[in-house]
Amino acid sequence: MKNLRRQLTVTLLLTLLLAWIAVFAFQQFETRRAQTGLQDQGLYDGANQILTAMPVSLLGNVAPAERFALPPSVAFNGDRASFQVWSLADRRPLLQSKESPAQPLNPSFRDGYADSAAGGTNWRVYSVTDATGQVQVQLAYSQSDLRAKMLHNAKRGLAIVSILFLLLAAVTCVVIGRAFRKVDRAGAAIERRGPFDLAALPQAGMPGELRPFIRSINQLLLRVKGALDRERRFLENAAHELRTPLAALSAHAELVAGSASSAESAQAAEKLRLVAQRTTRIAEQLLDQARMDALVDSAQGPEKVALDGLVVLLARDWEVCAAREQQSLAQDLKPCAVMGSLDALGVLLGNLLDNAVRYTPRGGLISVSCGPAADGGVFLRVADDGPGIALQERQRVFDRFYRAPGAPVGGSGIGLSLVAQIARQHGATVTVGDGLGGAGVSLTVTFPAH
Numbered sequence: 001m002k003n004l005r006r007q008l009t010v011t012l013l014l015t016l017l018l019a020w021i022a023v024f025a026f027q028q029f030e031t032r033r034a035q036t037g038l039q040d041q042g043l044y045d046g047a048n049q050i051l052t053a054m055p056v057s058l059l060g061n062v063a064p065a066e067r068f069a070l071p072p073s074v075a076f077n078g079d080r081a082s083f084q085v086w087s088l089a090d091r092r093p094l095l096q097s098k099e100s101p102a103q104p105l106n107p108s109f110r111d112g113y114a115d116s117a118a119g120g121t122n123w124r125v126y127s128v129t130d131a132t133g134q135v136q137v138q139l140a141y142s143q144s145d146l147r148a149k150m151l152h153n154a155k156r157g158l159a160i161v162s163i164l165f166l167l168l169a170a171v172t173c174v175v176i177g178r179a180f181r182k183v184d185r186a187g188a189a190i191e192r193r194g195p196f197d198l199a200a201l202p203q204a205g206m207p208g209e210l211r212p213f214i215r216s217i218n219q220l221l222l223r224v225k226g227a228l229d230r231e232r233r234f235l236e237n238a239a240h241e242l243r244t245p246l247a248a249l250s251a252h253a254e255l256v257a258g259s260a261s262s263a264e265s266a267q268a269a270e271k272l273r274l275v276a277q278r279t280t281r282i283a284e285q286l287l288d289q290a291r292m293d294a295l296v297d298s299a300q301g302p303e304k305v306a307l308d309g310l311v312v313l314l315a316r317d318w319e320v321c322a323a324r325e326q327q328s329l330a331q332d333l334k335p336c337a338v339m340g341s342l343d344a345l346g347v348l349l350g351n352l353l354d355n356a357v358r359y360t361p362r363g364g365l366i367s368v369s370c371g372p373a374a375d376g377g378v379f380l381r382v383a384d385d386g387p388g389i390a391l392q393e394r395q396r397v398f399d400r401f402y403r404a405p406g407a408p409v410g411g412s413g414i415g416l417s418l419v420a421q422i423a424r425q426h427g428a429t430v431t432v433g434d435g436l437g438g439a440g441v442s443l444t445v446t447f448p449a450h
Helices: 004-032 038-053 056-060 143-190 211-258 263-298 307-324 344-360 417-423
Strands: 082-087 092-096 113-116 121-129 135-142 305-306 328-333 337-340 364-370 376-385 429-434 439-447
Touching: 038 082, 038 121, 038 135, 056 092, 121 143, 135 143, 143 376, 143 417, 305 307, 305 344, 307 328, 307 344, 307 364, 307 376, 328 417, 337 344, 344 364, 344 376, 344 439, 417 429
Parallel strands: 328 364
Antiparallel strands: 082 092, 082 135, 113 121, 121 135, 305 337, 364 376, 376 439, 429 439
16 A cells, blocks of 8 residues: 655655765766866866976976975875976976886876876876976876775765765654654544544644645535435434324224224225325425435536426326316416426425415415516416415425414425425525415515526
């Protein structure tokens, strides 16, 4: 399994190691490079300095045989450069260092750099002649001394680079460990959580690079919490709404079992049928509620829905229920379309028609209409000539489980709350007004313009 901390640490350490290797190799290359390296540059500078420091009178003197010596307390560990000063006219040595051989360091006496052998030793020589061509200075390093010095410098440089690399590696590991410590704590805190603990993860103190992931996780937790809350509400609704009709079914079944006459049995059976219808409608509304919650969580985008065609399709189904109650279902439809979910709009219209059929008295009139609104949107209206809703109760009919006092037919209190929920999802508004002929009630859903 990939570990971000390990990958980051290894990548940084490898980068540091490669960088140090490159720097060390470049340093060694620059030191050893011919004519432009540090050693050759030293020869060049030293030879020129010796030449400019010598007096012209040196040409008439014999090279001195006696030399000064260093005091015993001084140990010379510097570069052991050998130099010679030659008179070019007669190839006579004018001056030379103690370590120099008797032969010329550069037998060809050509100016510039040269590799030569003299006195049994290999030399790296730089020769320079004065402006008059009388005197030449030859300054050289022993090749063996150069190799020994380069090896010493390489070992010392390698030791320094290794120590710095180890220090930087330790600092890198500590910094990365401290940076991920809060992430480890957050992971441990999540592992200790219970299965239903969906509280948001803290973002304080987290690295900026991880905060987008934490925000995404928190949004996911919020959606999961919303889904669980809807499932919980669905179960509560089901338990709350099915308890009453199931109790009524049990009671009427006992009446049927204990009735003495056929008339009483028929009456109890009819009540059983009505309770069964109510229970079926409650189950359908609960399922509609679950479907709407699922649509909210889905990623399906809105589609263009022909609202007048949807009204024709559903009104045809509800005409049968209206005819059973001797009700008339009138339609006034104009071509119109809205953006939304076809399933959700079907549930909305079905609940509006169910509410009208349920509360309109026998022989009453129900009207459903739709068309373009004055503001460029679309309206959908279902009106009836039933008992209506009191003004003070009209804002509460959209609350879940609310039933208006004195309602002639018991409802579940879910239908209109579901209508309001679907309308909000589509950016629409639901208003309650007077019904047909000054009686009843009208419910108008106004959709915004596309």
